[in-house]
Amino acid sequence: MKDDSKSKKKNLKNQQLDYFRVDDKGKKLTTNQGLKMAEDEFSLKAGERGPTLMEDFHFREKLTHFDHERIPERVVHARGFAAHGEFQVYQSMAKYTKAKFLQDPTKKTPVFVRFSTVNGSRGSADTVRDARGFATKFYTEEGNYDLVANNIPVFFIQDGIKFPDVVHAFKPEPHNEIPQASTAHDTFWDFVANNQESAHMIMWIMSDRAIPRSFRMMEGFGVHTFRFVNDQGEAFFVKFHWKPVLGTHSIVWEEAQTIAGKDPDYHRRDLWSAIERGQFPEYELGVQILPEKDEFAFDFDILDATKLWPEEDVPVHIIGKLTLNRNVDNFFAETEQVAFHPGHVVPGIDFTNDPLLQARLFSYTDTQLLRLGGPNFHEIPINKPICPFHNNQRDGFHRQTINVGRVDYHKNSLAGNTPAPASPKEGGYTHYEEKVEGRKVRSRSDSFKDHFSQATLFWNSMTLVEKEHIIDAFTFELGHVKSESVRQQVVDMFANVSLDLAIPVAKNIGANIPKSGGSTVTKASPALSQLNSRKSPATRKVAVILTDGFNDADVTYVLKMFLHYGILPEFISENLGTVTGSSGTTFDVQHNFLTTDAALYDGVYMVRGSHENVTFNKDAASFIKEAFNQYKPIGATHEGKRWLEVDGIGNSPGVVMADDMEWFAQAFIQAMAEHRYWQREKV
Numbered sequence: 001m002k003d004d005s006k007s008k009k010k011n012l013k014n015q016q017l018d019y020f021r022v023d024d025k026g027k028k029l030t031t032n033q034g035l036k037m038a039e040d041e042f043s044l045k046a047g048e049r050g051p052t053l054m055e056d057f058h059f060r061e062k063l064t065h066f067d068h069e070r071i072p073e074r075v076v077h078a079r080g081f082a083a084h085g086e087f088q089v090y091q092s093m094a095k096y097t098k099a100k101f102l103q104d105p106t107k108k109t110p111v112f113v114r115f116s117t118v119n120g121s122r123g124s125a126d127t128v129r130d131a132r133g134f135a136t137k138f139y140t141e142e143g144n145y146d147l148v149a150n151n152i153p154v155f156f157i158q159d160g161i162k163f164p165d166v167v168h169a170f171k172p173e174p175h176n177e178i179p180q181a182s183t184a185h186d187t188f189w190d191f192v193a194n195n196q197e198s199a200h201m202i203m204w205i206m207s208d209r210a211i212p213r214s215f216r217m218m219e220g221f222g223v224h225t226f227r228f229v230n231d232q233g234e235a236f237f238v239k240f241h242w243k244p245v246l247g248t249h250s251i252v253w254e255e256a257q258t259i260a261g262k263d264p265d266y267h268r269r270d271l272w273s274a275i276e277r278g279q280f281p282e283y284e285l286g287v288q289i290l291p292e293k294d295e296f297a298f299d300f301d302i303l304d305a306t307k308l309w310p311e312e313d314v315p316v317h318i319i320g321k322l323t324l325n326r327n328v329d330n331f332f333a334e335t336e337q338v339a340f341h342p343g344h345v346v347p348g349i350d351f352t353n354d355p356l357l358q359a360r361l362f363s364y365t366d367t368q369l370l371r372l373g374g375p376n377f378h379e380i381p382i383n384k385p386i387c388p389f390h391n392n393q394r395d396g397f398h399r400q401t402i403n404v405g406r407v408d409y410h411k412n413s414l415a416g417n418t419p420a421p422a423s424p425k426e427g428g429y430t431h432y433e434e435k436v437e438g439r440k441v442r443s444r445s446d447s448f449k450d451h452f453s454q455a456t457l458f459w460n461s462m463t464l465v466e467k468e469h470i471i472d473a474f475t476f477e478l479g480h481v482k483s484e485s486v487r488q489q490v491v492d493m494f495a496n497v498s499l500d501l502a503i504p505v506a507k508n509i510g511a512n513i514p515k516s517g518g519s520t521v522t523k524a525s526p527a528l529s530q531l532n533s534r535k536s537p538a539t540r541k542v543a544v545i546l547t548d549g550f551n552d553a554d555v556t557y558v559l560k561m562f563l564h565y566g567i568l569p570e571f572i573s574e575n576l577g578t579v580t581g582s583s584g585t586t587f588d589v590q591h592n593f594l595t596t597d598a599a600l601y602d603g604v605y606m607v608r609g610s611h612e613n614v615t616f617n618k619d620a621a622s623f624i625k626e627a628f629n630q631y632k633p634i635g636a637t638h639e640g641k642r643w644l645e646v647d648g649i650g651n652s653p654g655v656v657m658a659d660d661m662e663w664f665a666q667a668f669i670q671a672m673a674e675h676r677y678w679q680r681e682k683v
């Protein structure tokens with residue numbers, strides 16, 4: 001598998017980045033001016049115990065550079081992780097769009113994808129409750145196209161002028177900068193209660209969608225309604241979706257909290273190591289397409305970013321595949337410096353009048369000017385188009401291009417009036433000629449005023465267990481809100497979504513039961529429930545717990561089956577080093593119970609061995625209990641079964657015990673594909 005990944009790596013590189021890659025290994029140390037230095041440990045001093053001299057240019061250069069190593073973190077989506085890959089369309093989309101990268105199924109377009117949390121700082125934990133960013137830069141032959149998406153299909157607000165308000169409210173409170181990367185505080189919920197357009201997004205944020213299992217198991221949504229335009233100038237409304245091939249899956253809240261402490265880099269590590277192993281993450285691109293004549297065919301406004309198009313009403317057509325197949329060489333140069341912008345489009349992709357989208361078209365360049373220190377950020381290798389680009393823009397901080405010649409204006413005669421605008425036939429971008437008329441007003445169309453119907457649609461679409469998780473999440477969040485008034489306002493607000501939601505939450509947090517509320521919306525959209533998503537045992541991580549003297553043949557057989565299904569075993573024993581079976585087989589031990597936690601695994605396989613250790617046995621029993629309470633598959637063979645005798649775990653759903661190894665392997669792998677056994681009562 002490894003060799004395969006290496007050869008793919010070679011083929012799929014974005015060639016232009018190669019030019020900038022520098023490998024320092026084996027080289028002599030120089031200053032930034034290229035001067036070889038004979039000493040790098042001691043500053044230049046007047047006498048061995050004397051003061052450092054101003055003359056020491058090497059010391060000054062090294063320290064000055066270090067002092068300036070940080071740039072401002074992104075104001076939102078500060079914590080992120082990215083990888084390179086490729087995109088390939090399944091069939092030509094010429095009927096709907098002239099975008100060249102969506103025409104030819106044999107063509108691979110290089111991409112760079114950055115995943116992120118929204119709220120926390122750069123150093124915050126990966127598994128916090130939050131939306132996730134899913135931003136893709138397609139390096140197309142017609143210029144860069146950025147699909148700057150989230151893993152939630154709707155947004156908190158309808159008009160971009162409110163973005164600073166919602167972000168101020170969800171960030172740590174300004175007087176004491178608490179809490180980090182969490183919405184469980186007064187100002188956020190005060191915003192929610194007083195800006196009720198947030199209701200639908202809040203339902204998603206309180207759901208399991210906000211605690212994904214992996215970046216590899218998240219959907220992505222363009223959120224806004226965009227436009228496709230074909231060669232004949234015909235336009236269609238379009239919504240973009242990414243569907244992960246492994247399905248959409250989450251962790252449970254207790255795990256999210258434990259992992260935030262045990263492995264704050266959980267999602268980073270997961271993505272990085274999947275790519276290193278050659279288990280390349282894959283996502284299919286889906287589009288919902290509406291002809292222009294259907295603009296007003298719905299009971300919501302398609303320009304309203306707090307609304308989704310139910311997939312049952314407007315089907316998602318799968319049109320291509322994204323594969324992430326190469327990790328970055330350098331986090332700062334690539335992941336930190338990449339600059340996305342919803343306004344980076346190519347011919348065939350255009351905007352609509354969604355007021356949230358319109359605001360984004362301003363904000364993203366503006367933010368890069370500060371973050372990346374000037375107007376030339378498009379020259380940073382990760383941002384540079386792979387096609388040639390020419391215009392009369394010049395100068396500015398950190399300019400790299402050396403434009404030759406004296407003509408830097410348009411129109412001109414001295415350079416034959418070049419660079420010259422390209423006609424549409426030559427690939428020149430023209431904006432879709434939408435007819436627009438109206439008075440200048442600061443107001444919102446009445447068609448944007450229903451804030452609750454789709455929040456209820458979402459609630460109606462959840463299974464019982466997903467609903468329970470939403471109630472628990474509201475309880476956790478509001479339980480951290482100090483203001484009784486804010487708590488009550490939120491409960492009363494969500495009574496408009498469902499009393500089945502608002503009443504239990506009110507009880508849990510000691511608020512008054514709402515006197516009115518309820519919804520007449522009975523519609524559900526099964527596509528919104530994650531439990532209807534694809535399931536697979538592939539890339540799931542199993543803790544294999546064993547001691548010396550285990551049954552070699554049995555364990556080897558099960559591991560062979562794991563490998564076959566792409567399941568990843570990790571060995572836990574008394575000590576790191578090796579563990580030895582009764583016939584002498586040895587395995588490398590990655591962890592003991594002090595260095596890991598059940599929350600970090602998708603399942604547990606209990607092997608045990610002949611060696612008995614009272615403390616280890618006790619720790620093993622609590623490890624199993626934790627995995628059991630997180631509804632994970634548990635398997636045990638031979639001696640391992642004795643660990644399951646605690647608290648009647650043995651007879652529960654998703655617990656596989658057997659001595660027939662063939663049967664065991666099949667049943668346990670099937671249980672791994674099931675992921676969670678919600679029907680279990682906690683012990």
Ligand code: HDE
Nearest residue numbers: 074077114133134135149150160163223359360363364367
């Ligand atoms: Fe963003 N957003 N956003 N956003 N957004 C940024 O741009 C903004 C919105 C999204 O990995 C910033 O370069 C406004 C929706 C992602 O680098 C900033 C509004 C969606 C990323 C900005 C929105 C997103 C950003 C901060 C409302 C889902 C991370 C740093 C009008 C479709 C990209 C930066 C990356 C980042 C502004 C709303 C997705 C400040 C004003 C809706 C994935 O420019």
